[in-house]
Amino acid sequence: MKRAYIIDNITEGKNVNTVVFSTDDEIKPGQFIMAWAPGINEIPLSFSYINKIKKITVKIYGEASEYIAHLKRGDYLYYSGPYGKPFTIVPGKKLLIGAGTGIAPLIPLIDDNTYGIISGKTADDIIFERYFNNRLKIVTDDGSYGMNGYVTTALKTLDLNEFDMLYACGPEIMLKTVYDYIKNMDINAQFSLERSMKCGIGLCDSCSINGYQVCTDGPVFSIEQLKNMDEFGRTRLQYSGKRIYF
Amino acid sequence: MKVNTDIGIKLKNPFMLASGILDENGYTMERILNNGASSTVTKSIGMEERRGFDPPVIYHDENYIINAVGLSNPGIDNFEEEIKIALRSGKPVIGSIFGRDAEEFSLLARKMESYSVSAIELNLSCPHVKGYGMEVGSDPDLVSEIVSEVKSKVSIPVFSKLSPNTSDIVEEAKAAEKSDALVLINTIKAMKIDIYARKPVLSNVYGGLSGASIKPVGIRYVYEIKKELNKKIIGVGGIENINDAIEYIMAGASAVQIGSAVYKYGIGIFNKLNNDLNEFFIKNNINDIEDIIGVALK
Ligand SMILES: Cc1cc2nc3c(=O)[nH]c(=O)nc-3n(C[C@H](O)[C@H](O)[C@H](O)COP(=O)(O)OP(=O)(O)OC[C@H]3O[C@@H](n4cnc5c(N)ncnc54)[C@H](O)[C@@H]3O)c2cc1C
Ligand SMILES: Cc1cc2nc3c(=O)[nH]c(=O)nc-3n(C[C@H](O)[C@H](O)[C@H](O)COP(=O)(O)O)c2cc1C
Ligand code: FES
Numbered sequence: 001m002k003r004a005y006i007i008d009n010i011t012e013g014k015n016v017n018t019v020v021f022s023t024d025d026e027i028k029p030g031q032f033i034m035a036w037a038p039g040i041n042e043i044p045l046s047f048s049y050i051n052k053i054k055k056i057t058v059k060i061y062g063e064a065s066e067y068i069a070h071l072k073r074g075d076y077l078y079y080s081g082p083y084g085k086p087f088t089i090v091p092g093k094k095l096l097i098g099a100g101t102g103i104a105p106l107i108p109l110i111d112d113n114t115y116g117i118i119s120g121k122t123a124d125d126i127i128f129e130r131y132f133n134n135r136l137k138i139v140t141d142d143g144s145y146g147m148n149g150y151v152t153t154a155l156k157t158l159d160l161n162e163f164d165m166l167y168a169c170g171p172e173i174m175l176k177t178v179y180d181y182i183k184n185m186d187i188n189a190q191f192s193l194e195r196s197m198k199c200g201i202g203l204c205d206s207c208s209i210n211g212y213q214v215c216t217d218g219p220v221f222s223i224e225q226l227k228n229m230d231e232f233g234r235t236r237l238q239y240s241g242k243r244i245y246f
Numbered sequence: 247m248k249v250n251t252d253i254g255i256k257l258k259n260p261f262m263l264a265s266g267i268l269d270e271n272g273y274t275m276e277r278i279l280n281n282g283a284s285s286t287v288t289k290s291i292g293m294e295e296r297r298g299f300d301p302p303v304i305y306h307d308e309n310y311i312i313n314a315v316g317l318s319n320p321g322i323d324n325f326e327e328e329i330k331i332a333l334r335s336g337k338p339v340i341g342s343i344f345g346r347d348a349e350e351f352s353l354l355a356r357k358m359e360s361y362s363v364s365a366i367e368l369n370l371s372c373p374h375v376k377g378y379g380m381e382v383g384s385d386p387d388l389v390s391e392i393v394s395e396v397k398s399k400v401s402i403p404v405f406s407k408l409s410p411n412t413s414d415i416v417e418e419a420k421a422a423e424k425s426d427a428l429v430l431i432n433t434i435k436a437m438k439i440d441i442y443a444r445k446p447v448l449s450n451v452y453g454g455l456s457g458a459s460i461k462p463v464g465i466r467y468v469y470e471i472k473k474e475l476n477k478k479i480i481g482v483g484g485i486e487n488i489n490d491a492i493e494y495i496m497a498g499a500s501a502v503q504i505g506s507a508v509y510k511y512g513i514g515i516f517n518k519l520n521n522d523l524n525e526f527f528i529k530n531n532i533n534d535i536e537d538i539i540g541v542a543l544k
Contacts, residue, residue, distance in 0.1 A: 001305070001440050001447060034301070038443045042301035078443055080306075199304040201509045204315060205270040205289070211277030213268070216512070231273070239297045241270040241289065242320035243327070 001036065003076045007053070014124040015060040016101060017069040021077055022053055028086030029108040030192055030220045034200040036078040037067035044197045044215070046105035046169075047082075048128075057104035057127070083200045084219050087190055092164030097151060097178055099170025100125045105192060106167055107131055115163070119151045119174065152181050160187050168192070173246055176233025179226060189223040193232075196239055206237055247527050248534040249520075253478050253501050254403030254426035255338055255364045257284040260495065260535065261519050264482050264505030265290055265342040265367060265407070268513070270319065272331025279335035282516030286332065287503065288325070290342040290369040291358075292378075293350055295321035299450045305438045310460070311506045312436050314453035317344060317375045322357050329361045338364035340405070344378050347388070348395035359400045366400060368392060370422070371409030371432035383409045386421035393424045403427065405480065410463055411435045419471045427478035429503070430467045434460055457506035460484045465497050472498025472540055486510065488522035498540040 004021040012018055027050040035056070036042045041064035049055035056077075058069040071077055087109060094114045096106040103118050107128060110116075116136040120126045123145035126138055137154040138146025147153050151174055160166070160182060166189035168178050175191045182189060195207040195214045202216035210229040212218065226232050235243050251260045263286040268274045270289035279286055298318025305312045320328070322343075332339050341358030343366060345351040355366045370383030370392070382388055389406070396404050406422035407429035408415060419428055433454025438447045464483025472479055481499030485491050486507040494502050507515055532538060 001443070003442055036302060036443075036447070038440070038445045039449075040300075041449070076442065078440065198298075198301050198315070198318075201304065201306060202512070203267050203304065203311070203313075203506070203509050205268045205274050206318075208268075208271045208274045211271070211273035213274075237271065238320075240295045240318050240320050242295055242324050243271075 001078050001080055003078050004054070006071045006073055006075045006077060009070070009072045012057060012127045015069075016057065016127055017060075018048060018055050018057045019068065019071050019077065020049075020053060020055050025054070025082055027054065027082050029089070030087040030105055031082040031084045032105075032200075032219065033079040033081035033083065034197070035064075035068050036080075037064040038078065040064050040067055043068070044200060046192075048104040048107045050108045057101060059101040081200065083215055085217065087167055087192070087220050088222075090165045090188070093162060095158070095160070095163040095166045097155075097166060097168040097170075099151065099174040101127065102170030102174070102192075103128050105169050109167055115158070117151060117154045119154065119170070120145075151177055155181055160185060164188065165190065170194075172233055172236065179223065179233065183223070183227070187223075190220050191223070191226060192219045193221060194219070195236060198239070206239065206241065208237060247524065248536070249523055249527070251501050251535055253480055254405070255285070255340075257338070257501055259284040259520055259523070260491065260499075260501040261516055262287060262340075262480070262501055262503045263508075263516075264503035265369065266313075266315065267505040267508050270328070272328035275328070275332035275339065276335045278513050278516065279332065279337040281513050282520050283337070283504075284501075285338040285340060285364070287340045287342050287367050288329070288363075289319055290317055290344045291319045291322050291325050291354065292317060292344050293322060293354065295319070295324065299448075302447050302449055305447045305453070306457075306509065310455055310457040311509065312438050312448065312453040312455050313433065314448045314450035316450060317378060322354055326361045329363060333362060340365045340367050342367040342369050342407070344369040346377055346382070348392045351392045352395045352399040355396045355400045355404070359402055363402065365403040365405060365426070366396065367405045367407055367429060368396065368425070369407050369432070370418075371407050371411075383418060384412045386417055389418060389421040390424070393422050397424050405429050407432055410467060415467055416471065416474050419475055419477075423475065423477070425477075427480055427500070428471060428475075429480045429482060430471060431460070431464045431483045434463065456483065458484045458486055461490055461493075465493055468494055468499050469497040469542065473543055488519055488526050491519060491523070492526060492538070495535065495538055496540070496542040498543060500539055
C-alpha cells in the first residue's frame with residue numbers, strides 16, 4: 001500500500017472534489033489507482049492531472065468516494081497502483097467526449113489541438129469547462145446548461161472526419177451510444193470503460209467483459225477491440241459475479 | 247514425448263487454472279482454456295448468490311497475495327450459463343463447490359454434473375469464511391461424510407481440496423480417502439496491517455496467503471500425503487515457472503494448478519509453461535511425465 005500527502009482539496013461542483021497530492025509514480029493518461037478508505041472500502045479512481053503533482057477528481061456516490069473526496073491538506077491518501085493500460089496518444093486533432101466526471105481522466109490528454117464534448121444530466125454535472133478555451137460543446141439531458149439533449153446531439157453538430165482520434169469516458173451506456181453512432185464511420189476511437197472492480201490486478205474476474213479484464217487489459221479499449229465484444233453495453237457483472245443486463 | 251496426464255480425467259498437459267482466479271465468468275474461462283490451460287477449476291460455487299466481502303479483498307506484494315474475497319459467487323443456478331460458455335473451448339471444466347454439510351455438497355455436485363463438468367472439486371479449505379471451507383474441512387468425520395455422500399450421488403470423479411490450516415493434514419487426507427484425487431493446498435490463513443494507517447488492510451481482517459511464498463509449504467504437503475496415502479494428487483501453491491511445477495510433480499503431483507502467478511505473468515503463463523515443459527523434458531532426457539511423478543519419493 002502506498003501513501004501520498006494531500007496538498008490541497010478543490011471543490012469542482014456539487015459533490016465533486018479534486019484531491020491534490022505529490023508522488024513519484026509515472027502515470028500515463030487513462031491509468032487508475034485503487035484508493036483505500038480504511039475501514040470502509042477500496043475504489044478505482046483515475047487521474048485528472050499527472051505531472052509531479054497528481055490530481056484525482058472524485059464524485060461522491062457512497063461512503064468510500066465521500067471519504068476520499070473529503071481528504072484535506074495534511075491527510076494521507078492510501079492507494080495501490082497505478083494500474084491499467086493507458087490511452088494511446090496519436091498526433092493530430094483530438095476529440096474528448098466525457099460524461100459527468102468521465103471528463104476527468106481525459107483532461108491530461110488536452111493539447112492545443114483538442115476539442116471537447118461534456119455531457120451531463122443537469123448543469124450541476126458539468127465540470128472542467130475551464131480547460132477547453134471554448135473549444136467545447138456542452139449538452140445536458142434537461143437543457144439546464146448548453147444544448148438540450150444527449151451526447152449524440154452534440155456529436156451531430158461536428159464533422160467527425162476532422163478528428164484523428166476520439167477519446168471517450170463515462171458510464172458504459174453513454175459509451176455504447178457514442179460507439180453505435182460512429183461504428184459504421186471510418187473513425188478512430190478509444191473508450192475507457194468503468195466496471196465494478198474488486199482487485200484491480202486481474203485476479204477476481206469481477207470487471208470482465210468477453211473474457212478480458214477491464215483492470216489489466218483495459219480500462220482503455222480501441223473501437224476495433226470493442227467490435228469483438230458483444231457484452232459491451234449489453235451485460236455486466238455484479239459484485240457476486242452474476243451477469244445482468246444493463 | 248508424453249506430457250498428458252490422468253487425474254481421473256485425462257488432461258492434455260498438467261497445467262490447470264486454480265479455483266478463484268479468473269474463473270467466475272464463462273468468457274474468461276474460455277479465453278484461458280484457449281490459451282494453454284488443459285482445464286479450469288471454477289470459482290467455488292455455493293447454493294445462493296453471494297456478494298462476498300467489500301474491498302480491499304486482496305493485498306499483494308512481490309512474493310505473495312493475501313485474499314479475502316469471501317466466497318463471492320453468482321450461485322449454482324446462475325452458473326450453468328458460465329459453464330456452457332467455458333465448454334465451447336472443448337476442454338474439461340471442473341466444478342468447485344462449497345457448502346455447509348453433506349446435503350448441500352451433494353446437491354451442488356449433482357447440479358454441476360448436470361451442467362456437464364468433467365469432475366467436482368470439493369472446497370473443504372477456504373480459510374476466511376465462517377461456517378464453510380476450513381471450518382468444514384477440519385472436522386474429519388464431516389469430511390468423510392461429505393466425500394462419501396457426493397461420491398454416491400455423482401458418477402464423475404470427485405477431488406477434495408484440503409487446508410494447510412490444520413494440525414494434522416494426514417488425518418484430513420485419510421478422511422477424504424474416497425475421493426479420486428486430493429488437491430493440495432489451499433491458502434494459508436494470514437493478515438496484513440498497514441503500519442501508517444495502523445489498521446488491517448483487508449476488510450475481513452483475515453485472509454488466505456498464496457503465491458511464491460507458500461510453495462515450500464505446498465511441496466511438503468504433497469510429498470507427505472503422497473508418501474502416506476499413495477493417492478492421485480493435484481499440486482497447487484506458489485507455482486510461477488516450470489521449475490516450480492516440476493518440483494511439485496516430483497513431490498507426487500500428477501497435475502498442477504496455477505493461481506496467483508496469473509497476476510504477475512498474465513494468462514500467457516499457460517503457453518509459456520507448456521513450451522518450457524517440452525524444453526525441460528528434452529534437456530533432461532525425460533520421455534514421459536509418468537517417469538517423474540513422485541520420483542523424489544523413490
Ligand atoms: C477504472 C475506473 C476509474 C474510475 N475513475 C473515477 C474517477 O476518476 N472519479 C470518480 O468520481 N469515479 C471514478 N470511477 C467510479 C468510482 O470508482 C465509483 O464511483 C466508486 O467506486 C463509488 O464507490 P462508493 O463506495 O463511494 O459508492 P457505492 O457505495 O459503491 O455506491 C453508492 C451508490 O451509487 C451508485 N454508483 C456508484 N458509483 C457510480 C458511478 N460511477 N456511476 C453511477 N452510479 C454509481 C451505486 O450503484 C450505488 O447505488 C472509476 C471507476 C473505474 C472502474
Ligand atoms: C483471489 C483468490 C481467490 C481464491 N478463491 C478460491 C476459491 O473460491 N476456492 C478455492 O478452492 N480456492 C480459492 N483460492 C485458492 C487457490 O485456488 C489456490 O489454492 C491458492 O491460491 C494457492 O495457489 P497459488 O499460489 O498458485 O495462488 C483463491 C485464491 C486467490 C488468490
Ligand atoms: S478487478 Fe479483479 S480482475 Fe479486474
